[in-house]
Amino acid sequence: MGWFQVRTDLALEARESIDGKENDIHGIKVEEEFDEKSDVHITKVIIETKNGAKAMGKPMGTYVTLEAPGMIEPEEDYHQEISDILAKEIRNLLPEPEKEKSILVVGLGNRDVTADSLGPNVVDNLFINRHIVMEYGKVAYNCSKMHMVSSLVPGVMAKTGMESAEIIRGVIEQTHPDFVIVIDALAARSTKRLNRTIQITNTGIHPGSGVGNYRNALNEESLHVPVMALGVPTVVDAATIVGDALGEYPSALSELNNMYVTSKDVDAQVQQIGHILCDALNKALDISLA
Numbered sequence: 001m002g003w004f005q006v007r008t009d010l011a012l013e014a015r016e017s018i019d020g021k022e023n024d025i026h027g028i029k030v031e032e033e034f035d036e037k038s039d040v041h042i043t044k045v046i047i048e049t050k051n052g053a054k055a056m057g058k059p060m061g062t063y064v065t066l067e068a069p070g071m072i073e074p075e076e077d078y079h080q081e082i083s084d085i086l087a088k089e090i091r092n093l094l095p096e097p098e099k100e101k102s103i104l105v106v107g108l109g110n111r112d113v114t115a116d117s118l119g120p121n122v123v124d125n126l127f128i129n130r131h132i133v134m135e136y137g138k139v140a141y142n143c144s145k146m147h148m149v150s151s152l153v154p155g156v157m158a159k160t161g162m163e164s165a166e167i168i169r170g171v172i173e174q175t176h177p178d179f180v181i182v183i184d185a186l187a188a189r190s191t192k193r194l195n196r197t198i199q200i201t202n203t204g205i206h207p208g209s210g211v212g213n214y215r216n217a218l219n220e221e222s223l224h225v226p227v228m229a230l231g232v233p234t235v236v237d238a239a240t241i242v243g244d245a246l247g248e249y250p251s252a253l254s255e256l257n258n259m260y261v262t263s264k265d266v267d268a269q270v271q272q273i274g275h276i277l278c279d280a281l282n283k284a285l286d287i288s289l290a
Contacts, residue, residue: 010188011047025055031046040067041066042065046063048060063203064089065197066089079275079279082276084280086280090228093202100146104179105149105180108164109185118270118273125274133148150175150177152168165216177225180218181227183229187235194235199229230277239259
C-alpha cells in the first residue's frame, strides 16, 4: 500500500492516519469537545513542534474541526446553532478580536465548478463595509467601533493566467489589510465528513493541495499579514472510496488517483453551507457581538 497516498486537507484526518495513540506523538496536542445540544463535535489539533509538523505533513499551528452530521439537512434553526459555534471558534483564532482591523476575506475556487464554488458563494453574501466606512465613516452604521471588511474572488489560473497568490498580494499592497481570511473547498479522506465538516486554521492554506494540484501557499510568510483559512470538504478521492469498500488498495486502483467524487446534490449543499459560513463570519467580525 506504499504507493497509495491518502489526500486530505483535514488535519484531523492526517492525525488519524498516523499510527499509534493520539498522545504518542511529541509536539501534537489534541483537544476534543462535544456539544450535546447541537450535536457538534469539536476537535482542536495543535501542532507545536517541527517534528510534529513533519509527522502530520502540516505547518505548525492550530486546526479546529467542527463535525456536524446534520449540517446538510434543511433545518434553519440547526444551521443557526452551527453558525453560532463556528463564529465563536473563528473569533478565538482572531488576534485581538476586540481591536478594530481592516480584514480582507478571500473566496477561492471556481464559480463554474459547483464542488469548488464554496469560496465565491460565501463572499457573495458577506457583509462588506470598507468602502462605506472609508467614504462616510462609522457613523454611517451608527457604530463607534467596527472592523472594515473587504472581499476578493481571484478566480482560477485557467481563466486569469495568474496565481491566486499573485492577485491577493497585489490587493494587499494596495489596501493594506491587517488580517486575511481565506475560504476554500477542501478534500476529505472519509465520505462521512463530506459537506458535514468545517475546518478553521491559523496556518493559511495551500490551494488545491488536497487534490494534488499544488499552488502557491497563502500564509503569513507569503502575504506578510496573518492568515486564517476556513474550509469545508466537498470532494473525496475516488480511490479512497473503492479502497474502503474492498478493504484494501490493489494496484488496479492507481488510475483512480486523479479522480474525485462529490455528492449528487452538491449544488444545494454548497449553497446551504455557504450561508452557514457567511452567517458565522458576519457574527465573528461584528465587534458589538464579541
